[in-house]
Amino acid sequence: MRGRPNLYTSYSSESRLFPTRTQQVAIGIAFLLLLLMPFDLPVIDQIPLIRFLGDNSWLRVVNRMLIFCIAALGLNILSGLGGQVSLGHAFFMGVGAYTAVLVGGPGSANLWGWGLPIWIWLPASGVVAAVVGILVAPAAVRVRGLYLAITTLGLVFIGLHLSRVFPEIAGPGSLGRKWPKLELRLWKEENPILDFSRDGHWFWFDISDNQKTYYFLLALLTVFALWAANLARTRTGRALAAIRDQDVAAEIMGVPETKYKTIAFAISSCYAGVAGALLASISGQMPPEAWDLILSVEFVAILLIGGMGRVSGALAGTFFVVLSPRFVEEIIEWMTKQAEGDGAFSGLWDSIISLGSGDFGIVSISETALGYPIPYSALDEIIYGALIVIFMLFEPLGLYGIWINVRNYWKGWPFSY
Amino acid sequence: MTEIPMLLATSGFDTFVQTLFKALALGSLYSMLALGFVLIFKATQTVNFSHGALALAGTWFLSMLFIDWDIPGRFIPGPSWLHWGIALLLAMTVTALFGLIIERLTIRPMIGEPIFSMAVITLGLEVIIRVIADDAVRLTPRALGIPWGSDTFSLGGALVAWSYVAAVVMAALVFFAVWRFLRTRTGVAMQATAFDQEAALAQGINVGMIFAIAWAAGSALAAAAGIFASMSPWAAAGVASREGAFFAFRALPAVIVGGLDSVVGALAGGMLIGFVEIFAGQYLSSYANILGFGYQQVIPYVVMLIALLIKPYGLFGTEEVRRV
Incomplete structure (x- = not known):
């Protein structure tokens, strides 16, 4: 049976994460390239139109892209896998970001913040966004198609207003408040164990802040991408695909529609929340208006340009x-x-x-x-x-x-x- | 458009009359915008997210025609309000032509494709038109040369702006025109197309032509709504950049509450949202420190969420029959 890539003799071999040898090799090479990317490589920095690869300013864009990847994967679970098109992704990113700043940001007289370390605020941003997703789901599950898109669009505007109601969380001015940096601390001690936001020295190499951030984000993205890819093979993934393809038929076959749509909303919001927290963290300071409709549209565009599902x-x-x-x-x-x-x-x-x-x-x-x-x-x-x-x-x-x-x-x- | 200044009134009843007029005017604006959405949805089964950008473009066309080029004024004599009226019609026509071009290039090839692809195309168009119009308007608001400016008249003790009356009259004209149109041969053809495109095609209806008419009419309505929303109490009497494009998104709750495919729904939804927004803005303003500054602008969305929980297809929308 060897050498026949499309011949599957069992269900389990067909539903593997990377079924063919070609895919395994391609993933390996892609990952190797990604590991090498943040460095100024000798030949590439001479080629005219791509010589900026490895630049600091370029890496900043790439880091932003890695975060957007996480958020796009989240929307892909909801829209690509579950068929529920949402224009409210920016709202959930905002929820994650403001959870992060509330849990991890510095507090003062008129700003709330508990200053906890990253291993608390990053998961918290995902969990809180997921909970908000579950709270929103009962309204969103009742409507479908364009009605759903417009309903979730309403979320973005309600979110923007909430940021004005709570200046203690969102910050008073139009500049927004400062987010906690990507630093690993055990608790609130002075010097972080791992600091992704300052130049440093790893093993035998000098490494810049952007390169460190890149590796941190790449590791996170790998985890989230594997989770997303695996989800499609599970019971939840199959249920969502059934709902996407024909919701009435799915329900008749015994797939509880409301339950799985709620799960999809929760997981998708969790991705969005983590991505929002990371995006705000590497940006340093963001106004509430950054989480607006244009950001939501960007993710829908990303999915459509890349290919849904x-x-x-x-x-x-x-x-x-x-x-x-x-x-x-x-x-x-x-x-x-x-x-x-x-x-x-x-x-x-x-x-x-x-x-x-x-x-x-x-x-x-x-x-x-x-x-x-x-x-x-x-x-x-x-x-x-x-x-x-x-x-x-x-x-x-x-x-x-x-x-x-x-x-x-x-x-x-x-x-x- | 962000701040609606409160006119001073002496008694409680006068305040009520003023609020009523203001609510009628805002309701008319929302209804006009909603009508544009509904017309395009009826023909093409898609929500036109570029409606606000078209409104912004239409307002900019009026400013270019009337202020920069002095278009009807340099050819024909007459009072300036007549010139302004002609310029308004011209701006609506230009926007309609613009809508026709857009429809021919980007919407017509998508007949038969999933409706969400079409909706996303209009989102892309929204970005393009808004950025170009925004860039053309530049930072300072452009003048529109509105004949009645920011004049008001008093009704008992209440001060009413002329632009409120103008918005209501314009909306009434527009709704009458659309109502008449839907009873003509072409209008019936449009309703048939909305019901089933293939069946309409088989009956000999030129579906492409119906698409074109709907887009032209929708764009003209967008221009009208945009222009009447750029008048003195709503905006600083000129083309506001960006804000103008986002104004239309605030009319989306009106469309959803009324039902995406109902002309009556557009009127009812627009009026409902306008009344709730203005009356809440007037009579809940003492709670502003709890509700937050500018709370009246999110009330449409809250109303929309509640309405959807009760009636998922809006008050007058056709319930979708799903087959397996």
């Missing part, structure tokens, strides 16, 4: 959505350099980039100027919106659909048509 889809979608603005920035920087120089195509690039006031071009290199030459901070958002539209129009299965097409082409070669 798959762990790999959620991860690929996050890579694409969170990292593409940085690539756009790099490309524009490169075009600006070309336009200023006198290479063969400098005229072409000059017609796209507006170098100063009065210069013809679509994109302005200034970040603050508003108006017609589009500042590239706005360009990022426009490209992001356009990506959603284009993917939905031309590849509804997302990146996963593209991958299926490519794979089938090579599988069927030379008879691929």
Whole structure:
């Protein structure tokens, strides 16, 4: 039976986490690459468009992406596996973040905070968000489809208002309050055992704060990704898939709909809560308005661009959505350099980039100027919106659909048509 | 739009009259927005999340036409209120054309695809239109040149802003027009399309045309609602950036409470939400330190959650029959 990857002779061999040898090897290589990624590698830092890999500013974006991966995996359980599309993910992230700052943040006269260590505040943020998810579920389970999307959208606005009602938790000003850093302490002692937010020295290497944070987040993401992948193989996962595919039929076959939808809400909110706490922690300071509708939409976009219902889809979608603005920035920087120089195509690039006031071009290199030459901070958002539209129009299965097409082409070669 | 200034009134009854007018006006605005959502939902079975962005774009078109280019004024003589009325119609037309283009490029190819894909496309459009319009409006609010400005008249002891009356009149006109339209041949065709696209197609109805009409009408309604929501008591009498786009999200509870596919529901839901928001804002303001500053803005969502618990498809919405 060896060497026939798609021939399964038992149910258990088909439902393994990584059923084929190819997948095992691919996962191994991907993991090795991920371990090497935070370093300035000798060859890569010479290649023009990707030479920034390993930079500190780049790593900050990558760390953000890892956190978004965790949140996207959570939404994937609810929307991809359970078929319940929610626009309230940002609300649950906010719940997690404010739990973290309440449990782990420093307290003062007009700010609440108990200053407990990370091994309490990080799990607490997940648990509290899950409990809030369970509380919301009775209302959300009754509605379906677009009604559900709009109901959960209401949660985001209610959450924003709650942050105004409790300035003791959310902080008084528009800047927001300071979150606890990623530091491992046993209790409230002065010096942390492990400090992810300062440069340091591990074994024989000097290691920067961002690299440390990267490894911490990567470890967390691995745990959460394995949990999410495993969930699809369990009784809960199968029940959710049945509800997604045909809820009435599932209920007739004895799958309790309300119970499993509530479980899906709880698990998804737990992921969101942990991700929210981490995001706020590495950002340091965040206003309540950061947890708004746009963030929720971003996660729906991530799932649709990556491909609904798959762990790999959620991860690929996050890579694409969170990292593409940085690539756009790099490309524009490169075009600006070309336009200023006198290479063969400098005229072409000059017609796209507006170098100063009065210069013809679509994109302005200034970040603050508003108006017609589009500042590239706005360009990022426009490209992001356009990506959603284009993917939905031309590849509804997302990146996963593209991958299926490519794979089938090579599988069927030379008879691929 | 964030702050609704309280007009001073002397007696309790005058306060009530003022609040009533204000509630009627806000209810009309919500109803107009809700009607746009409902028209597009009826034809295409999808919620148009880019409605607020279209409203913002429509308001910006009016400002460009009337203030920057002086469009009807440079061609025809007449009083300025007439020019403004023509500019308003022009802005609605331009927005309708804009809606047509959007529909042709992004919605028409999605016929037969899952409705959620279409809803997400409109979310993507929302981002694009809002960012571009936001960028075009720039930081300072643009003037709209509204003829009655922030004038008020007194009714007994109560002060009523003219823009309240204008919003109510506009909403009445719009609802009358839509009500008439739904009884024409095309309107009936639209209702048939809403019921079953394939069956309508088999009966010889041009479903693509129905989509186009719904989007054009929905966009024009969005523009009208956006313009009338940018008047003096609601906003600083000009195109507010970003806030304007989010205003439409506050009308979503109205649509849900009324039912996504009901014109009567849009009117009832919009009025209900408008009344609850304004009356709660007026008569619960002494509890503001418990409820939190700006509590009246979340009341629509709370009403929506309660309404959904009682009636999952809204007050007038058609209950979905699910088959296995």
